[in-house]
Amino acid sequence: MTDEFVILSQRDLGELMTFTDYVEAVTEDFNFSPKAVASPPLPIEIAGQYGTFRVKAGGSAPRARLHGS
Numbered sequence: 001m002t003d004e005f006v007i008l009s010q011r012d013l014g015e016l017m018t019f020t021d022y023v024e025a026v027t028e029d030f031n032f033s034p035k036a037v038a039s040p041p042l043p044i045e046i047a048g049q050y051g052t053f054r055v056k057a058g059g060s061a062p063r064a065r066l067h068g069s
Helices: 010-016 019-035
Strands: 044-048 051-055
Touching: none
Parallel strands: none
Antiparallel strands: 044 051
16 A cells, blocks of 8 residues: 555546546445445545645445435
8 A cells, every 4th residue: 555645636537537437436335335345545634834634534324314215
């Protein structure tokens, strides 16, 4: 594993992925999540000149709640 990551702009993502790509990625994640195959992303901390930007993965709601059941 590496400690490096890439920050992409909205334009970068638009050039790399189509809307269908996003839908397929989310569908794949939902298919893996109940089987405990997917791992949550690691927290990220980026030090900046005026402070620190932190990103942490949130918890997932139960599947039934995601679909409003």
